Amino acid sequence: VYAQDMDEMWDSSSSGKEHKNIQWFKDAKFGMFIHWGLYSKLGGEWNGKRYYGSGEWIMNQAKIPVTEYKKVAQIFNPVKFNGKEWAQLAEDAGMKYMVITAKHHEGFSMFDSKYTDFDIVDATPYKKDPMKSLSMEAGKRGIQFGFYYSQFQDWYEPNGGKNTWDFKESEKDYQKYYKQKAIPQLKELMTNYGKLGIIWFDTPGGLTKKETEDFVNSLRKYQPDCLFSSRVGHGLGDYKDFGDSELPPFTINGPWESIYTHNDSWGYIKHDMNFKTPVEIVYLLANAAARGGNLMLNVGPDGEGNIPEYTINYLKEVGQWLKINGESIYGTTAGLLGQQPWGVSTSKSGKQYLHVLHKPMDGKILIPDFNVTVNKIYLLDGNKALHYEKKGEDLIVSLPVGSTQKSLNDVIVIDYVG
Ligand code: JFZ
Structure with missing residues (x-):
């Protein structure tokens, strides 16, 4: 170096x-x-x-x-x-x-x-x-x-x-x-x-x-x-x-x-x-x-x-x-979530984009300390809404049923207020 x-x-x-x-x-x-x-x-x-x-x-x-x-x-x-x-x-x-x-x-x-x-x-x-x-x-x-x-x-x-x-x-x-x-x-x-x-x-x-x-x-x-x-x-x-x-x-x-x-x-x-x-x-x-x-x-x-x-x-x-x-990717700023076991995130106003680089075996993504009012959570490819639950301050999102590790990563969008 x-x-x-x-x-x-x-x-x-x-x-x-x-x-x-x-x-x-x-x-x-x-x-x-x-x-x-x-x-x-x-x-x-x-x-x-x-x-x-x-x-x-x-x-x-x-x-x-x-x-x-x-x-x-x-x-x-x-x-x-x-x-x-x-x-x-x-x-x-x-x-x-x-x-x-x-x-x-x-x-x-x-x-x-x-x-x-x-x-x-x-x-x-x-x-x-x-x-x-x-x-x-x-x-x-x-x-x-x-x-x-x-x-x-x-x-x-x-x-x-x-x-x-x-x-x-x-x-x-x-x-x-x-x-x-x-x-x-x-x-x-x-x-x-x-x-x-x-x-x-x-x-x-x-x-x-x-x-x-x-x-x-x-x-x-x-x-x-x-x-x-x-x-x-x-x-x-x-x-x-x-x-x-x-x-x-x-x-x-x-x-x-x-x-x-x-x-x-x-x-x-x-x-x-x-x-x-x-x-x-x-x-x-x-x-x-x-x-x-x-x-x-x-x-x-x-x-x-x-x-x-x-x-x-x-x-x-x-x-x-x-x-x-x-x-x-384009026009985004750094993610709010930091490095997570499943991947990373990027930001736009009112949105977090979750880049799921490693799919968890149980198909559930944990987003820690993300206590916001969620409008919608969906897969960017096709805008399909995803099931999610709130657990205390955390948010748990379920990947689409049957979703397996594909060749390229899925992006999940959290549309939120707060
Ligand atoms: C330089 C060039 O020597 C190399 O051939 C290539 O063009 C690369 C993109 O740039 O190499 C460097 C210069 C600085 C660092 C590392 C490689 N650096 O500061 O870490």
């Missing part, structure tokens, strides 16, 4: 004031993260050796020299990429925002940039800018579009952060790197792709708090409505981010997101089949929403531009569940 970044995550908005455009983010609950770059072409393999986990780190894992890594661009030709299909998948999955890697630590720009030749238009046989159609197609579907940008780590640049196998740390001029690449490229991203929902900065470094402030302020002016993730550093982000695959164990106030990846890697790895099932994804989504936050789930397309079959199928199943049960 990056100890230094842990603080950044917990300390997002130092001013204590929320961003004026934060509401869409709070309501969204479910987003798509996409890690896509030259590493996707390598798929976790270099010189016949297989690597596992964080495929986007292969240049670092195998200590590949820049001169060798550069050549991967010459064979990167993602002809199967289809911005419309990717955006449609996000919509079908019920995702309300999308963040894609514009430049990861490898230093390769997945968009057309004037400030380097090491980009998808200049250095590959593909010669096109995929971010143009993707941003447009997302926008058409009402999906907030954003870029991940590694603002400090850049293993391709002599002055970029963290490449210690090609370059000497003592000879690096980080200011120069920010000035010549990171800042101009961020300006390109913020001016060439329409309205952005988010810039997802990653792993700060090389700048003091004052310098980070200047950096942030210089970018804010291009799109004042665009949110910045907490890893911009020094508490200057607009919402909290939890580290890799981490859910906070309790309700967190203020906007936040947990990031998980569909298998065990962010970037595509051909020998990683450990995909989370729809049940697991809904479980994560319900738990994030129940604690007041979002889930941004990562997908890793391959070097041809295909999203793995399992990801497509499983995400569509989650989308089917959301079509019926979305009311219990």
Whole structure:
């Protein structure tokens, strides 16, 4: 774990004031993260050796020299990429925002940039800018579009952060790197792709708090409505981010997101089949929403531009569940009930949505200390009224007769006053 970044995550908005455009983010609950770059072409393999986990780190894992890594661009030709299909998948999955890697630590720009030749238009046989159609197609579907940008780590640049196998740390001029690449490229991203929902900065470094402030302020002016993730550093982000695959164990106030990846890697790895099932994804989504936050789930397309079959199928199943049960997720706030043996809850005014993640053997759900005037208790799928009884301060709800553990969780709605 990056100890230094842990603080950044917990300390997002130092001013204590929320961003004026934060509401869409709070309501969204479910987003798509996409890690896509030259590493996707390598798929976790270099010189016949297989690597596992964080495929986007292969240049670092195998200590590949820049001169060798550069050549991967010459064979990167993602002809199967289809911005419309990717955006449609996000919509079908019920995702309300999308963040894609514009430049990861490898230093390769997945968009057309004037400030380097090491980009998808200049250095590959593909010669096109995929971010143009993707941003447009997302926008058409009402999906907030954003870029991940590694603002400090850049293993391709002599002055970029963290490449210690090609370059000497003592000879690096980080200011120069920010000035010549990171800042101009961020300006390109913020001016060439329409309205952005988010810039997802990653792993700060090389700048003091004052310098980070200047950096942030210089970018804010291009799109004042665009949110910045907490890893911009020094508490200057607009919402909290939890580290890799981490859910906070309790309700967190203020906007936040947990990031998980569909298998065990962010970037595509051909020998990683450990995909989370729809049940697991809904479980994560319900738990994030129940604690007041979002889930941004990562997908890793391959070097041809295909999203793995399992990801497509499983995400569509989650989308089917959301079509019926979305009311219990989107636009909700943290649940009032905390973690219960049967699951968790989310809130809207006058309503508690019970996400029954584990069905009790006797088919009865106990809601402790919930002494309210109940209007109605019903299953969200089909609005079927459910039998319930009051026992002191507690409420006991009976699941539909014959209800067994189905593949995805049932949502029970308590419509109440008080
Ligand atoms: C970063 C990247 O290094 C990684 O490749 C991936 O893009 C991921 C989403 O973000 O990794 C981090 C950065 C910070 C933490 C964990 C992983 N953190 O603060 O816990």
